[in-house]
Amino acid sequence: MINIPTSLFLLLVLSCILQVSSNGDAEILTRVKRSRLLDPEGNLNDWLITGDNRNPCNWTGITCNSQNDAVTAIDLSDYGLFGGFPYGFCRIRTLINITLSKNNLNGTIDSSPLSLCSRIQVLILTGNIFSGKLPEFSPEFRNLLVLELESNLFSGEIPESYGKFTSLRLLNLNGNSLGGIVPAFLSNLTELTRLELAYVGFEPGPIPATFGSLTKLSNLHLTNSNLVGEIPDSIGNLVSLVNLDLAQNGLTGEIPESIGKLKSLNQLELFDNKLTGKLPESIGDLTAMRNFDVSQNNLTGELTEKIASLQLVSFHLNDNFFSGELPRVIALNPNLVEFKIFNNGFTGTLPRRFGKFSGLTLFDVSTNKFSGKLPPHLCYGKRLGNLITFGNRLSGDIPESYGECGSLNYVRMADNKLSGLVPVKFWELPLTRLELSNNQLQGSIPSSISNARVLSQLEISGNKFSGEIPVRICDLGELRVVDLSRNRFSGSLPSCINRLKNLERVDMQENMIAGEIPSSVSSCVKLTELNLSYNRLRGGIPPEIGELPVLNYLDLSKNRISGEIPSELLKLKLNQFNLSDNKLSGKIPSGFQQDVFKQSFLGNPNLCATDMDPIRPCRSKTEPRLILVISVVCIVALIGALVWLFIKTKPLFQRKPNRTNNVTIFQRIEFTEEDIYPQLTEDNVIGSGGSGLVYRVTLKSGQTLAVKKLWGGPGRKPESESVFRSEVEILGRVRHGNIVKLLMCCSGEEFRFLVYEFMENGSLGDVLHSEKERSAVSPLDWTTRFSIALGAAQGLAYLHHDSVPAIVHRDVKSNNILLDHEMKPRVADFGLAKPLRREVNNGVSDVSPMSCVAGSYGYIAPEYGYTSRVNEKSDVYSFGVVLLELITGKRPNDSSFGENKDIVKFAMESALCYSSPSPEGKAMNQDSLGNFRDLSKLVDPKMELSTREYEEMEKVLEIALLCTSSFPISRPTMRKVVELLKEKKALE
Structure with missing residues (x-):
C-alpha cells in the first residue's frame, strides 16, 4: 500500500473537483449556445467540448479566475449574435459578469428565469433589440453593481425595484422609450456614481429635488428626457459631479446660484431648454470646468468678467438674448478651442487678441451687432477650421494672415461691411465653403482658385467683384453651388463648365457677362437651378439644356438671346421659368402656350403663339396667298412623308396592334x-x-x-x-x-x-411650394389641407395594415401626393415601394431589413443613418414631414430655417417657444405648464385661421411631432394616425 501525504491528497481531490466544475461550465455554455443563440458569423466556433478543448477558460469571450479556472465573466460584445436572453449562463455559480452589448438579441426578459442571475454584479445589454417592460429584479440582486440596458426597445415605467439596488454604482437606461416621469425613488441609490437616463421618452416631469442625496454621483446624464420645471437648488449638493448634462429638455426658470458649489465640474451642458435670466455669477467659481454650453435658451444680460475668465475649452452661448460687449479677458484664455456666441445681441468690437494665445478651431460670432475690424490673430495657432462672422457690422479688410491659415475649411463672412481686396492666398485655401456675399469687396477671382480643390460652395454675391470668370474654376470638381450674382463680372461663361459634374445651383444674374451660353452645360446633370438673368448674353438657347434631368429653375431673362425657343425645354419640369426681355423669335412651343408661362415670354416682340394674349398670334392675315401656297406645299410634303413612313416603319399608331406588345x-x-x-x-x-x-x-x-x-x-x-x-x-x-x-x-x-x-390639380408639393401662378388652385385653406392630410393618411394606412402583403412606400413626400379636381388626395409613385416580409423569430414578428436607403432628402427618417431595419415607421416619419409642410407652407429644407436645421427641428423649436398672449387674429392654447404657446411664426401666412381652426391645427402639429419622433418605436402606426386625425376633426 502506498502512503500519500495528506496535503498532496487534498490537492489531488481539489484538482478533480475543479476539473469536474470546469467541464460542467463548458457543458452549460455549449447548451446555451445551441438553444438560445444564433452565431451566423462563427465567432463562437471554439465553444466545443473535444479531447483537448474541455477548459472553457480558453474559449472566446470567457474570463476565468486565474487561481482556480472558475468562469467569472462572459463578454460577447459585438459578435453579431441573434436570439433571446441566455438565462442558462447564470447556472454557472461563479459567474459575476454578463456583457452582451451590440448584438441582435431580442424578445422580452422575464423576471422568473432571471432570478437565476441573482449573484451577478455586472449586467450589460446595451445596443440590442430587447423589448417589452424593463425586467424586474428580485431582492436577491443585492450585489448588483452595474446595470446597463442602453439603446434597446424597452418601454413602460421604471420599476420600483430599481430603487432597492443598495450597492448599485452605475445605472444606464439611455435610449429606451420609457413612460412615467423620472422617479424620485432613484435617490435611494446613494452609492451611484453614474446615472444615465438620456434620450428616454418620459412624460413631462421635474428633476426630483431628492436627487441631491446622490452625493457620490460623478455623471448625471438626463439629456432629452422631457424634463420640465426649474433646476432644483439641491443640485448644488452633488459635489462629486464631473459631468452634468441636462440638455434638450423643457427646463424653465433661472440657473440656480447653488450650481457654483460643483467645484469638480468639468462639463456643464444646459443647451436647448427654456432657461431665463442672467448667468449666475457663481458659475465663475467653477474653475475646473472646461466645457460650458448654455446655448438655445432665453438667457439675458451681459457676460461678466469673472465668467469670461474661466479657462474653458468650449464656450457656447449661442441662440440666446445676451447683450453688451465681450470682456477683453476672454481672448487671453490659453485653452479656448471652440467659441460659439451666434444669434445674440452682443455689441462693440471683437477683442483683437482672439486666437493669439490658444489653438482656436471654431469661431462663430454670427448674427450679433459687432462692429470694427476682424481680429487678425484668429489662426495664430494654425488650427482654425470654421470662421463664421456673417450678419454683423464688421468693416475693413480681410486680414492677410487669414490667407496663411491652411487649416481653414469653412468660411462664412456674408452680410457685413467688409471692403478692399480679398487676399490672393485666401482664394487658394482648402475650403469646402466660401461665403462673402453682401459686403463691399472688390477685385477679381484669381486663376489660383484652382488650388481650392475641395471647394463645394462659392457664394460671393452682392459685392463689387469684376473681371472675367477664370477658366481654372473648372478645376474645382467638387463645386455644387456657384453664386456670383450682383457683381461686375464680364467676359464669357467658361465652356469647360461641363467638367463641373457636381454643380447643383448656378446664380450669375446682374453682371455684365457676354458671349453665348455654352452647350456643354448639359453635362452638369445634377443642376437644379440656372440663373443668368440681367447680363449681356447673346446667341441662341442651347437645346441641350433640355437634357438636364433635374433642372427646375431656369431664368435667362434680361439678356440679348436670339433665335427660337428649343422644344427640348419641354422635357424640363420647371418651377421657375423666365425668358422675358430678350430677342427671341418664332413660335413658342405649344407645351409652353399656357397662362402660367405667359410672363416668361414678355419683352420678345418677335415671338408668336396661337392664343396667348398679349403674345402676338402666329398666323398673319395680310398674306393669305403666300400662306395658301405654303400650306399646299406642306400638305403635299406631309402626304409624301406619311406614305414613306407607312411603307418603311409600320407605325405604332396603326390600328392593328403589334403582337410583341x-x-x-x-x-x-x-x-x-x-x-x-x-x-x-x-x-x-x-x-x-x-x-x-x-x-x-x-x-x-x-x-x-x-x-x-x-x-x-x-x-x-x-x-x-x-x-x-x-x-x-x-x-x-x-x-x-x-x-x-x-x-x-x-x-x-x-x-x-x-x-x-389624371389628377387635375397636380401634386401637393406644387400647390404648396410652386412659384408659378396657378389659376385653378388658390392658396389652400386649412379645411382643405386637413382633408388632404386625412385622405393621404388613410391611403398609407391601407398599404401598411390592410394590404396583403403589407407595403412600405419608402418615398412619401408632398410631390407624391396628387390632387384631383375636388382636391381629394391620391398617394402616387410606387417606384421605390416594397412589400414587407414578416419573419417570426422566437414568437416575435419582425420586419425583414431593407438592403439600401431610399427616399427623398428632407423626408428620410433618422434611423436610416444607423440601421438597416426599416419598416412602416419610416413612412410614418415622412408623413409627419408632409403634415408639417401643410401647416407651415414651407419645404422640408427651406433656407429660412437656418444652418443645419430642417422643418422638424424648426417646428419643434417653434412649438416649444414661449410668448405673451396671442397676436390679434390668432387663437392661443395653454399647455400643461400654464404657459402660452405662440405658433404664429410656424403657420403658413397664406392661411387665415379661425379660433377653432387654429386649435385644430395645434392638434395636428402634435400628431406631426409624434410622427417625426427620433425613435421609431415612439411613432404611432398609420392606423393610429388616422384615428388621431379623426379625433381632432371632432373639434368641429
Missing part, C-alpha cells in the same frame, strides 16, 4: 393603347424624372389620362425597369380611394408606359 388592363376602360400612341408627343409632356417622361393625354371621348413613358430601347435605364416592375406589381392589385389608380400598362421592345387617372 404586352398590354395589361387593371381597371374597366374604354380605350386601347392605339388611342394613346399618337399623343405621346413633346407638346404633351408635363413632367420628367429619372425613369422617364409624363404626358397629359386627352382622348377623343374627352377623358384625360396621365401616361408615364419609361426610358426604353438599348439605352434603357435600370432604374426605370425597377420602377415599371414595382408600379405594376403593387398598383396592379391595390384598390383604395386615396391611392392613384393604375388603369393599364403596355410593354414593348422599344418602349413601356403606364396609364393612370
